[in-house]
Amino acid sequence: DIQMTQSPSSLSASVGDRVTITCRASQDISHYLAWYQQKPGKVPKLLMYAASTLQPGVSSRFSGSGSGTDFTLTISSVQPEDAATYYCQRYNFAPLTFGGGTKVEIK
Amino acid sequence: EVQVMEFGGGLVQPGGSLRLSCAASGFSFSSYAMTWVRQAPGKGLEWVSSITGSGDSTYHADSVKGRFSISRDNSRNTLYLQMNSLRAEDTAVYYCAKESGPYFSYYVMDVWGQGTTVTVSS
Numbered sequence A: 001d002i003q004m005t006q007s008p009s010s011l012s013a014s015v016g017d018r019v020t021i022t023c024r025a026s027q028d029i030s031h032y033l034a035w036y037q038q039k040p041g042k043v044p045k046l047l048m049y050a051a052s053t054l055q056p057g058v059s060s061r062f063s064g065s066g067s068g069t070d071f072t073l074t075i076s077s078v079q080p081e082d083a084a085t086y087y088c089q090r091y092n093f094a095p096l097t098f099g100g101g102t103k104v105e106i107k
Numbered sequence B: 001e002v003q004v005m006e007f008g009g010g011l012v013q014p015g016g017s018l019r020l021s022c023a024a025s026g027f028s029f030s031s032y033a034m035t036w037v038r039q040a041p042g043k044g045l046e047w048v049s050s051i052t053g054s055g056d057s058t059y060h061a062d063s064v065k066g067r068f069s070i071s072r073d074n075s076r077n078t079l080y081l082q083m084n085s086l087r088a089e090d091t092a093v094y095y096c097a098k099e100s101g102p103y104f105s106y107y108v109m110d111v112w113g114q115g116t117t118v119t120v121s122s
Helices: none
Strands: A004-007 A008-013 A019-023 A033-038 A045-049 A062-067 A072-075 A084-088 A102-106 B004-005 B009-011 B018-025 B036-039 B045-051 B057-058 B070-071 B078-083 B090-101 B108-111 B116-120
Touching: A004 A084, A008 B004, A019 A033, A019 A102, A033 A062, A033 B057, A045 A062, A045 B036, A045 B108, A072 B090, A084 B045, B004 B108, B018 B036, B018 B090, B018 B116, B036 B070, B036 B078, B036 B108, B045 B078, B057 B070, B070 B108, B070 B116
Parallel strands: A008 A102, B009 B116
Antiparallel strands: A004 A019, A019 A072, A033 A045, A033 A084, A062 A072, A084 A102, B004 B018, B018 B078, B036 B045, B036 B090, B045 B057, B070 B078, B090 B108, B090 B116
């Protein structure tokens, strides 16, 4: 099975910082990579798909890049409401593996 | 409004069975694949099972294969997860999610339910 590895597992940032989260696939998954945001005690929410396409309604602070095995999620200027755990997920074929998550804390 | 809502969670003894349901509304249910995802307490998301819109193809994670079975009734706009031989490690919040297309490959989970809690304990 293809494994998805996220780094870091957690980070702490100040308001206005640029934050970058990395997701690596153990095999080529082309552009079939999604990002989900889960705020504390809340339901996961789709942020982005096809590695870089924002879901409607998602802030343009969020951007994604990558293809093949290496992907990044960037928050250009992190805000207090961005405190959450972020998960990558590949969806090219089953099993539809999630990464382990990256917890973003706002100082 | 597009919505999915889970039912059926609860406390069950190890080795027991439970059936989860997910009621869908606001979209053409049979046109979309559906997926179950779980989250153990304090842990990350784990994909569990998926089914195509027509119901003719399913896939289960190795961790539940042979014990869990996903199905759907398109006439009732309802998704199910039959869980047998439950173990302590199946304790989790179970989320139902709508896929963005008719298959579970090449489509993403764009609508999630609030989740239902399953606790396996004696």
